[in-house]
Amino acid sequence: MASPLLLLPILMAPVVFAAVLAFLVRPRPVRIPIKGRHVFITGGSSGIGLALARLAAAEGAHVSILARRAAHLQEARDAIRLATGVDVAIFSADVRDADAVAKAVEAAGPVDVLVCNHGVFTPQELEKQDLEEVRFMVEVNLMGTFNLIKAALPTMKQRTKVTGLPASIAIMSSQAGQHRRRPDLTNIIAGSSGGMKADDVAKKALDGIKSSRFIVPCNFEGTMLSIATAGLSPQSSFLTALAEVLGAGFMRFMGLCFQWNWFSSIENWHSKKKGL
Template sequence: MDLHLAGRRALITGGSKGIGRAVAEALAGEGVDVILVARDAAVLAEAAQVVRARRQVNVATIPADLSREDEVVRVAREAGEIDILVNNAGAIPPGTLAAVDNDTWRRAWDLKVFGFISLCRAVYPAMAARGSGVIVNVIGAAGEKLPANYIAGSAGNAALMAFTKALGRASPADGIRVVGVNPGSTATQRMEMLLRHRAQETLGDAARWMELCRDMPFGRPGKPEEIADAVAFLASPRSGYTTGTILTVAGG
């Protein structure tokens, strides 16, 4: 299916690995020029080289720490005019209310929650001035399931879901669509870290984390590419009447 995205420009945060990198490849496969943002310049450059080698599109990188407001502003300025923003950066650590201290909670939210919101605020005015644009927030199914042993992530994701729905309800007046994707367990380094933590808690051995995948839908975690394809479709004109909604991709 042609998604009618060729020639557009997308800014993808957390674009150096995992879901972000898969989104970059999916959009590039549709002819979209991509700008990848992540903290680690070396890993970012390697990811860009892989995408560039596979697809005949322009691939740029902007190393940045999106937990800082000044860096968010710089990224928006350096990226220039974009058609699609994919907010994906952020890793909130697991833990109960007692286990996650204030500093850890605030650092995690500065990147995942306020980083998403700040970048939306930075790019939205230019999209509104043109009367077009799409924002896709890759959030996480914990915002629906609300596990207490991932309380900072549950609360942060729920906040971003509400933000996405609220902004997406108003954005059609500016010609903009705002949507979200809630991945379930997805086969990334991030997932392995979380499952190792859970295996230590429940099985007493972090090395047994793969055992926790047995009861997942279809007996496996999702693939980054499966999330990326959903993002690409939502960002495309094929989904042009969709806004203010969240698509859950968690295997049922």
């Protein structure tokens, strides 16, 4: 029988490895306070952005929301006031318009937490998709985010020097958003993961922002993806780093299982189409 002393190195190995990761991980974890700070949320008139604005207002943040349609912004402000008793500032601008974004950000005042949550999604099979639609998505989702960060960053940096508190920029992305025009196959593949409520996504996003996480997955598939694709991303939690190091191979295996499932669905879909 093996001596307990021989088991010691095996038992100690994970502890030593975790200690090495605790030394390695950068940047160091920080808390991003929300209370009393200026949280600026784009796409704050609807869905996840509205839920985030409501949550941040309820936690005592000064909230500004930006979207294109003024009437929807006013409705959002009324809904947030009704739910929390707090008034949020509203700004009407198209994120594609760099000047309009700069003016809105200037009028809102220095930002502590910028949430680039605006997003458009016009799904279509590539052969049928109009390139103007692709350009529109790139202009809103990508260039709009650059416009915002460029407008807000200088005063955010100055403000952190004055307050001594860390600031944060969060960018919302999507695995597969819901859309009435989504192609059949996208629906089938996206159907393998359950949808989430805007309030639940907002809660996870705000918790992730407050604990300064680089990637904030909202569900199991998102967590899997974030571990499988962690690559060169920064990681401030040594425990998550441990999960990434130990789980990467297994997550790749799980990814291949998902692919196998999706390919079976695609093959079934094609054979059904041929049979019609």
